[in-house]
Amino acid sequence: MAGGVGGRVVVGRHVYGNLYGCDARVLGDEAALITIVKEAVRVANAMLLSIGSYRFGPNGGLTVFAVVAESHISIHTWPEHGFATVDVYTCGDHTDPKAAFDFIVEKLSPKKIEVFYGDRSMYSE
Template identity: 40%
Template structure:
């Protein structure tokens, strides 16, 4: 169960605003980024939340990986995004692929500020 869990909290994203509100568009970028990183998508779910008094609804994009998962959550009213990349390293070390995936998404969203964390999981 050894794995690597990467998270990033993004603020003031300078990307095309549609990426924060269009689940299908964001999902396509996520699937392509997974493929480009050399990871294997096995399922996906993309959901746009309804608009509120604060503005358009955000998006949750989840790509289930053979290696584990990618989750992206957007808050268009504040230009914020959270990223969650988790890979299991049971059959091989996928850490470099996880970092590549996270870096691709950081470049896509173009945050003015972000905080990134890394957690090694399953160590006994």
């Protein structure tokens, strides 16, 4: 229950969104996106466990994801449409998923953004 009766027992914050009008060259640059995600992990104050990527065909989009001790950060791209989705979910008071999301947005320079927030915490009764 958001804003529950008691305090938060488990802190979970989810920031995700859609980015329109991004530079197709950046969205198709696997090395650049990996660097952006690694830096976003640092900005979030999370601990990187692993990072991976997958390209959908020779000229297709990319998925770049970081598994962090606190959860995950991912970017999914469609360069042909200048479109990307970004997902940052972290647990713990020490992390800042919004800062990581904002960092990624800054690097992808979209013309339009839709951002969503989810409280995935557990509250005491």
